[in-house]
Amino acid sequence: MLSPKSFPFIEATLPIIAERISSITPNFYNRLFAAHPELLDGIFSRSNQKNGTQQQALAGSIAVFATYLVKHPGTAPETMLARVAHKHTSLGVAEEQYPIVYKHLFDAIAEDLGDALTPEIADAWTEVYWLMAHALIKIEKGLYAQQANAGIYAPWKLVERAETGVDSVILSFEPADGTPVTVAKPGQFVSVRMPMADGLRQVRQYTLSNDVEHARRTITVKLDVNGEFSPVIHNNLEIGGVIELSNPYGDLVIDNEGSPLVIATAGIGCTPSAAALQTLAAHGSTRKITVLHADQEITTWPLREQMLESIGKLPGATLSTWFERGELPEGLNAQSGYMDLAAALSEDAQVYLCGPLPFMNAVRTQALEAGIPAERIHYEVFGPDVWLAA
């Protein structure tokens, strides 16, 4: 809860900070990496720096958090904090790093606002920072404590590799040493850390798509020929090769029973739902489940066989598909064009979305327009959550 002393200063300066924060965060990251270049080796993604999405996500999260303090005192944006905390813990972010981020963020704010930043305003925003930092640190400590080991990464050996869809590959790993393995929940992800051509390590998060309840990790990686990470994992990793995987994180977890479930995915976004459907099937779930998937064409749909097998075992599940081109396949309730969510929605539906941002924007709007409240629309964004700013 914001102190009575800070409240009026935050209320008065929130519009200006919310407007300026997007130009402050690039300056913050420049300062941070100049002072701590080691943070670019295996923690921060340089692609997300280059395309600006991480700056956007950080700016958005600060604006959302401060708005909550002013408009909904005594509450916190739990979903957003949980999302950031799960991402942080998968990267090994530590409590000792929060003062470092504070210093460079506030130096950047001071430079941007100049004389307009009075000591009272600076103190009030310092309070906001530490309220947010302590909320994150608390969740992060809890998440670290749930793991079977105290490490961030452990070595895992590639034991199986199979092509799926177009340009996607399913990779299965087994532990390469005796580090105790945390049992993952369906829908969770791991961070994958690998050295790039110049020797610097980069990290990406991948949803676990299979065998989530066993001491095996399976991920599905779509090749982005213009990307930095996926070509390395596609081209440099052979059976027997060892890479670093983090413990599993992520709170987009689907329960076996409950109100009707609508799972709407596009392209590679089906990986979390493929894992969830497999687990629901293994547990004999009778939940009413509507699976909607959109793809370019039938052959580009990754994990298709796995998903169809799981859906076949779920008595309450139905499937509809949309394809942009190619011949429509038989038996998959296939239509051409873009996904239409309306027919699948009932009043009490829980909606799960995963896919590219334009797709999610479109289907989220459809769900909201159909009267589904925002808290029942869950989504997984691959990459920094730039929706936080919305």
Ligand code: HEM
């Ligand atoms: C990611 C906020 C402190 C390292 C993020 C994201 C947000 C965020 C919103 C994006 C999450 C997503 O992927 O959707 C914050 C806030 C902080 C804070 C508000 C302080 C109150 C820290 C600290 C570190 C850190 C102390 C440690 C150096 C990272 C890293 C990522 C990240 C490495 C992923 C970046 C990437 O993939 O490019 N943070 N963070 N953060 N944060 Fe923080």
